[in-house]
Amino acid sequence: MISNNVILNRLFTQNVFFDMLYDSNNITYNTVIQRYVDDLEAKDNGELISEIYEFISKSYRNEYFYQNTLLNKLLLGKHSIKTTTALTQIPINKSKADFILINGKAVVYEIKTELDSLDRLDTQLRDYYKAFNHVCVVTSGSHYERVLSTLKDTPVGIYVLTRQNTISSSMKKEPVADNSSLDYTVIFKVLHKQEHKNILMRYYGKLPVTSQVFYYNECLKLFSQIPILDAYNMTLRELKKRNKILVGEFQKVPYELKSLIYFSHPSKADWKALSCFLSKKYGG
Structure with missing residues (x-):
């Protein structure tokens, strides 16, 4: 049965899901719906997605399920978007x-x-x-x-x-800060070009003047001269600017799709297509 369930991993990916929004004949979606849901024509796509997710929660808790649970319980439940x-x-x-x-x-x-x-x-x-x-x-x-x-x-x-899909309070060990392995080069490679430029401008007030061939290495060299914890904290400040999302639209997204939509950077057209898709009857 596990091998038959692997198709569920594909359904909750950005490529497949956004193809579904614009193409009612998506093969992955149709295969999953016909395999895991009864009485298709009486239900809209939102109800079908919910039933598939319910099956996953009981029988096939894959990486998407864990990630979506973390996003709902930690980002939305404990913190704030x-x-x-x-x-x-x-x-x-x-x-x-x-x-x-x-x-x-x-x-x-x-x-x-x-x-x-x-x-x-x-x-x-x-x-x-x-x-x-x-x-x-x-x-x-x-x-x-x-x-x-x-x-x-x-x-x-x-x-x-847990099997009840909560984060256990009894089997929990909180992470403790450990700065001993922080590595300038590895941190620098996590950053986008504009992000490391912002850090260098903030710390030095200028960027390296050199040919394009040597520019990256010169930026890394300057970054590596910043005290490591300062460089780290400025990195977090830049990374925190990523993944800005329309809060009003995101609040309308069903629980089952929160993670998928949050990480997909939807356009205005995508938000509209999502709303239409969820409310539409299957095959309609």
């Missing part, structure tokens, strides 16, 4: 961060679902600490004992997503 920024799939050294929350501090959340292996966890955590000083593993009850035995004497936090 106006004061906190979430990022996803950020390359850090040889790894990619699943989920990052930035407000006064930044926390990297590495997701390990019950469907995942823990084989690369150690490498991923070491990579994340080169760019961020708070790291947390979010996992299932089935992985908890193994993760705890590995990480109990480390600064890494542990959150467990």
Whole structure:
């Protein structure tokens, strides 16, 4: 059955979902609907998406489900979309961060679902600490004992997503700040060009004057001369400016789609298409 469920991973991706909004004949969506939902014609797309998500919550809690739960419970439930920024799939050294929350501090959340292996966890955590000083593993009850035995004497936090889809209060270890591995080059590579220019202008009041060939290296050289914690905090300030979203429109997005829409940078046309899609009867 697990292999049959893999198509659910594709449904909650930006490419497939936005194709669905503009093309009622999307193959992935039609396959999923026909496989997992009964009485199709009587329901609108919003109801169908909700039923699919309900199946995932009980039988196939994939990475999207974990990420969407974190976004709803932490960004929207504990913090505020106006004061906190979430990022996803950020390359850090040889790894990619699943989920990052930035407000006064930044926390990297590495997701390990019950469907995942823990084989690369150690490498991923070491990579994340080169760019961020708070790291947390979010996992299932089935992985908890193994993760705890590995990480109990480390600064890494542990959150467990229970079978009731809440973050356990009893199986929880909060992350502790660890600045010992912060690496100028790894942090610099997380930044976009305009972001590192903003940092250099703020700190030095000027940018390097050099040929285009040497410009990147000269910027990195100047960045590496800033005290590491100052460079880190200015980096967080820049990263926090990313992922600005229309709050009024976002509040209308169903719980099941919050993460997908938040990270997709929707245009005005996308917001309108989403509203139309959700209210339309299947195949209508």
